[in-house]
Amino acid sequence: MTVKNAMTADFLRSAYGGESMAHMRYLIWGDMADNEGMPNIGRLFRAIAYAEWVHADNHFKVLKDKVGDASVAAGAVFGAGKTVDNLQGAINGELHEVEQMYPVYLNTARFQGEKGAEKSFHYALEAEKIHAKLFEEAQRAAKQGRDMKLETVYVCPICGHTVKDNLPDTCPICGAKKEMYKHF
Ligand code: FE2
Ligand code: FE2
Ligand code: FE2
Numbered sequence: 001m002t003v004k005n006a007m008t009a010d011f012l013r014s015a016y017g018g019e020s021m022a023h024m025r026y027l028i029w030g031d032m033a034d035n036e037g038m039p040n041i042g043r044l045f046r047a048i049a050y051a052e053w054v055h056a057d058n059h060f061k062v063l064k065d066k067v068g069d070a071s072v073a074a075g076a077v078f079g080a081g082k083t084v085d086n087l088q089g090a091i092n093g094e095l096h097e098v099e100q101m102y103p104v105y106l107n108t109a110r111f112q113g114e115k116g117a118e119k120s121f122h123y124a125l126e127a128e129k130i131h132a133k134l135f136e137e138a139q140r141a142a143k144q145g146r147d148m149k150l151e152t153v154y155v156c157p158i159c160g161h162t163v164k165d166n167l168p169d170t171c172p173i174c175g176a177k178k179e180m181y182k183h184f
Helices: 006-035 039-062 083-111 115-143
Strands: 153-155 162-164
Touching: 006 039, 006 083, 006 115, 039 083, 039 115, 039 153, 039 162, 083 115, 115 162
Parallel strands: none
Antiparallel strands: 153 162
């Protein structure tokens, strides 16, 4: 799978940049949640950081034949405050991806007949919708000064689908079997 159109290639690079920064930011915020006495929220951040790595990995590999340096303009959220504020940053970032970024990238890939990019953007878009909801749930707990309730978080290594507590038999986004999911 390779990329023929410059605009889709630029969108893949930008999405790779955004996912890479989200991955790192969630690891940082996860440590901060641990230090605030919210280890479940810390674990949620680390699980979703892994999902963002999956997205970055997918975008990067669609670009495998586009070898060389490139400057990347990508959206990023900054701020390292209390966990309740960090979660707002996470929600804002996920909603930006769900409402603005990925629908535009996905429709461009579709319009340009870029099958690999279309799949990679589709996987990310569907997973980010769930991330926004999970961070909202975490923030409701954090606003009351407590940790969220959480047994296990499961992440699909193919598409980044993220689910807590009850693992489905197959991934609802990409069809991967439950045995493949990574546990956090
Ligand atoms: Fe992502
Ligand atoms: Fe996400
Ligand atoms: Fe999946």
